[in-house]
Amino acid sequence: MGTGTLRQENAALLVLAAISLALITILSVWKLKRFKYRLVNETGGAMFYGILLGVAVKYLRFDGASSMENHVCTCPGLNSTPHLVMVNISSEAHCYRHVGKMNPKSSLDSTSHMETFDLDVLFNVFLPPIIFYGAYTLDQRRFIANLGSVLTFAFFGTLISCFCIGVCIYGVTRLMVLLGQAADGDYSFVDCLLFGAITSATDPVSILGLLSDLRVDLDLHTLLFGESVLNDAVAIVLTRAITTYDGARPAFDPSAFLYSIGSFLGILLGSFCMGFIFTVITALLTKLTRLRESPLLETSVVLLLSWSSFLSAKASGLSGIVAVLFCGLSQARYTVLNLSAEGRSRTKQLFEVFSFLGEIFIYSCMGYILLTFPHHVFKALFISGAFLSIFISRACHIYPLSLLLNLGRTKKISCSFQHFMAFAGLRGAVAFSLAVRDTTTEAKQTILTTTLLLAGFTIWVLGAAADPLLHSLDIRQQQLNR
Structure with a gap:
């Protein structure tokens, strides 16, 4: 499956999840209001269901996530000598040269x-x-x-x-x-x-x-x-x-x-x-x-x-x-x-x-x-x-x-x-x-x-x-x- 197709499917899944959250929130709050329960409004219910979605995404593992982990390798010694990293994938060898010191905050910045x-x-x-x-x-x-x-x-x-x-x-x-x-x-x-x-x-x-x-x-x-x-x-x-x-x-x-x-x-x-x-x-x-x-x-x-x-x-x-x-x-x-x-x-x-x-x-x-x-x-x-x-x-x-x-x-x-x-x-x-x-x-x-x-x-x-x-x-x- 191509990267573009996978990206489109993930985007569609994300939109579907957002719409499902909205529908669940609306129906939940409507049901509560029918019972004259006004302690929860739409914003509070939406934030609660957003947390539930976050729990599901954080603690459930998907095939896409596992596949990504198999292709990612961390090199903690990249900032030290030698400045060459050899990576062997299947029958091909790849050489990467470190040309500058990595910013330890870069991951935070990108996130x-x-x-x-x-x-x-x-x-x-x-x-x-x-x-x-x-x-x-x-x-x-x-x-x-x-x-x-x-x-x-x-x-x-x-x-x-x-x-x-x-x-x-x-x-x-x-x-x-x-x-x-x-x-x-x-x-x-x-x-x-x-x-x-x-x-x-x-x-x-x-x-x-x-x-x-x-x-x-x-x-x-x-x-x-x-x-x-x-x-x-x-x-x-x-x-x-x-x-x-x-x-x-x-x-x-x-x-x-x-x-x-x-x-x-x-x-x-x-x-x-x-x-x-x-x-x-x-x-x-x-x-x-x-x-x-x-x-x-x-x-x-x-x-x-x-x-x-x-x-x-x-x-x-x-x-x-x-x-x-x-x-x-x-x-x-x-x-x-x-x-x-x-x-x-x-x-x-x-x-x-x-x-x-x-x-x-x-x-x-x-x-x-x-x-x-x-x-x-x-x-x-x-x-x-x-x-x-x-x-x-x-x-x-x-x-x-x-x-x-x-x-x-x-x-x-x-x-x-x-x-x-x-x-x-x-x-x-x-x-x-x-x-x-x-x-x-x-x-x-x-x-x-x-x-x-x-x-x-x-x-x-x-x-x-x-x-x-x-x-x-x-x-x-x-x-x-x-």
Whole structure:
């Protein structure tokens, strides 16, 4: 059997496995909801079944894997003399000359690169419809009324959370050194800040799924969803700034700080403009042409151009999530007026289906990688400190900022709202996509492992406890305008 045929069969098998996982997740959650069991939602079920698939792939041996092992030989002495390796296969002899020292981290780099590429494809396909649908169906009047609060939580809240988590984790790593669980140079303060930046951003995918299932108060929905989307831009800037930080620099570099502020504002403004540009193009096409005579065509145009806002922003180094968020908001305000009645219905239903399936596929992938990634590093003290620090950091920015915002708000953020916001800091796909980009050191492998465990914990435990918490806090629930 040729290599190309085998590759096609493996690709088909992978797609079939993903579809089977989606079907099993949908049927399982549907059955649970029939029994009024709301402690498990689609994202939690998808991650669970992804873990089961990872277990099967990791511990079951296939013929292809065994065949590969028979043709792979490791040469641990390749970095030493002599620099010639003789390999005898059947009746033929092959000679290989070593021309340079092998990088001991090369296997990690390649693994990281492969997984990042696969995840980029997954996020580019399924993440835009999720964010667009949330923005497209959002109550715009409430969003504008709460815009100042949303920006405050997204910008200042993420900064507070990043440094709070970083400081807590740095203290934990010092304790690990004292207990002999880590060497002195294994975890630097920069690594701890990087972990803080990665895990400080709440995840819009899991937040939207949670809010949709619970039908929370519309103002609370706006605050949580708006914050979770906009702080993605802050997390991206913080991650970039910390990753490129030079340890030889002083602890505080004013020029680097001002550059980070300018970079954040540039990404935010550029992303807004990118989303609005594609809205203008869509609105003009649907208004100046007769596309409304064919609902199928006008729905396809809205879908493709809205998707392009996300991809164009990503290709330009901007925030695709912010771009597609603003595109969804503006499409719902302007373009929808030019669509036929059938086109409006089709557009909404199409994005709803893509959003639903996207949540399942993304979290199935996260569960799968949790079991199959070959370089996990489990540090019990680091993980315990991370779990504690996310609650501390969430409380340290929700309550003080709410107190300050209430000084100028006519409709105050109630204590019950604050308690639920502090509780509903779910982590997920966004934090995972940032953590998996670099796994070349033990510290970064620990960050990836801990991030995946945090995502699973917040989705399964906090997500399951959200409904009982709403009732105990006596927060009014409303049906969203979807």
